[in-house]
Amino acid sequence: MHCTGCPSCTLRAECGNSGRYVERVAKWGGSALSFLGSLLLATTKGAGSSPFVFLLLVVASGAWTVAGVVMRDRALVASSLLGVAFNLSATLIRL
DSSP states (O other): OOOOTTOOOOOTTTHHHHHHHHHHHHHHHHHHHHHHHHHHHHHOGGGGGGGHHHHHHHHHHHHHHHHHHHTTOHHHHHHHHHHHHHHHHHHHHHO
16 A cells, blocks of 8 residues: 555655565665675685575565555666576576
């Protein structure tokens, strides 16, 4: 349910809070995991051959997909799902 800010609504203050919490956790979690995966790839020679780094990036892209769904941002959902597909492919190649 999306809050439209109806003046007569008694739930107006709490209406969108759960969506905002999920969005915030997904954005910060996705950012942290993306940063960690990128840092590992950039600083460690063996990280590029490990499936676990790319699995970490799959989870990060999944978190951004959730954020995009909550925000109703189709471009973010599309690019995040593409990231999931690429990183899942990289994970499977390295298994």
